[in-house]
Amino acid sequence: MTPDARLSVAPMMDWTDRHCRYLHRLMSRHTLLYTEMVTSPALVRGGALHLLEFNPEEHPVALQLGGSDPSELAQAARLGADAGYDEINLNVGCPSDRVQSGTFGAVLMKSPDLVAECCAAMIAASPVEVTVKCRIGVDDQEPSEVLPAFIETVRAAGVTRVSIHARKAWLQGLSPKENRDIPPLDYELVHQMKAAFPELHISINGGIGSLDEAESHLARGLDGVMVGRAAYHTPTDILAEADARIFGMDVAPADPVETCHQMLPYIERHLGAGGKLNQITRHMLGLFAGKPGARAWRRTLSEGASRKGAGPELVEAALTHVTTARDAA
Template sequence: MKDYQRHKLSVAPMLDWTDRHCRYFHRLLSRHALLYSEMVVAEAVIHGDRSRLLGFDPAEQPVALQIGGSDPAKVAIAARAGEEFGYGEVNLNVGCPSDRVQSGTFGACLMREPQRVADCVAAMKDAVAIPVTVKCRIGVDDQDPEEALDTLADAVVAAGVDALWVHARKAWLQGLSPKENRDIPPLDYDRVYRLKARLPNLYVGINGGIKSLDEAEAHLAHVDGVMIGRTAYQEPEILASVDRRFHGDDRPDAEPRAIIEAMLPYIEAQLAAGTPVSYMARHMLGLYHGRPGARRFRQILTVEGASRSAGVEVFHRAMDTVEEIAATVAAA
């Protein structure tokens, strides 16, 4: 656990959100936050285009690969491929409640099969030298969270897991959509705290409904790490304070304009490779959240960035517009 202990805050793996462009952008906001890929299905890694599925910029480090699967041999192959591509960690998804994941017998439904999860962890540990971690729920459907989480944790600890990230809600696989499963089941942070108290030598990270660094700091009195999801994506400027607050970095928090200007060389390189502006811009929409001009900033990036001919001038125009609005507000 000692080497992994440096990870105090991470950005959750989020399907269709935390792609390589998002992670590059987030890394400009924080040098130290642990970043995660979207979930990549083991079968896809085995049979698909690995460069497309696993490729990332080395500047994103530290970055972890999240794998979806339930066959020990297959997740081991995917883990080995992730290590070969340079990921610093492989994480097994035992928390996603989507129908597609359930039909593949992985994700949150694996909470019912702790030994299978342990077998997957053991196979991944045999395949790679980097940390192997699990992200899970506190239970599913009618499971008792006390028993379900303890049973899973004990099984993966016996298999050699390096860390357990726990989304502090149940997943209701019957009756709730994946979107509803992110909000409706009640949060039970105390359940995760009890797990950490019972297993002091296991790195335990907490996830679910955490919306500020003040909340993150409060959780760190009880657990080893905090994982922030939608708030980090929708209000990315929150990440600009992570290094100073949790890692002793004395650099001032970066301002939005400086972040965008640092992102422009990456955007230009991606444009030259044929990537549309919108693929990058969509991750940056929340950068001015709560500031004058934020709505206009989003409009410019969304509307003008959708054009096939759009280039970096869209970002310059958006930044200049925000500054004009801010100056008008300040002068009023």
């Protein structure tokens, strides 16, 4: 079944790994979660199938692929579908030098016909839906011209869902981090794309920092909202009420303290398999952002989680800073 992408957490390199997604899933049952980008050469030529591993509890979860070779992407899409992902997404938005050198990511905005060829090959190979995440343009392109033409081209290849990061990407002169902040946002252009392509599922991405903002975009007619850094740094603000407010479920908001308790068995399993505590807790630092005790929570985990032998008891100790502050309030 195709996931309901009214709200999703964006694919973010080094951040949205399986531990992060497990945490996010505890807070929202329905928000669509994305993997970090996995390159098709790593899967097909490198045989790095461990990159496809995820926990069944993460559903609905989408695999984001990077690549530019249609046959190789088709093989990677089939591997992703066989692994059980609910969606396969093609990255046409990442501006990093490493990605450009592989001729994929945002540089593909300059080659819409190649993107369409890739998508068609992936759709033919994958029993689950193939989607695209793109920018509004790159470098000196005029977004109001290139974006509708790009969407028309991938639609003709069979794509029915597109997530649009409402910024240009500058392939020279700006770092990946700067590309997330410096190019101005153009939300109106994304709304215009929904009006121009009413039959497509259009999600908006870029700079959205609250559920209020997400709801306003949905109320104006967009089909989905993809939240990136805000969902990572302040997950409770974005995810705790998402099931009720975005998906209309009759459920109470997720309690971050309860979420921490739910993480403890997962942490124990990870440590038992030879993992390290900080591989998980680094994703938990923002759980109490803006709440009493948050600073002591972060400090306790940041200073202690990388120490040899650190385990669930450190999380419980860090949690006392929050619960004590909550009780005193």
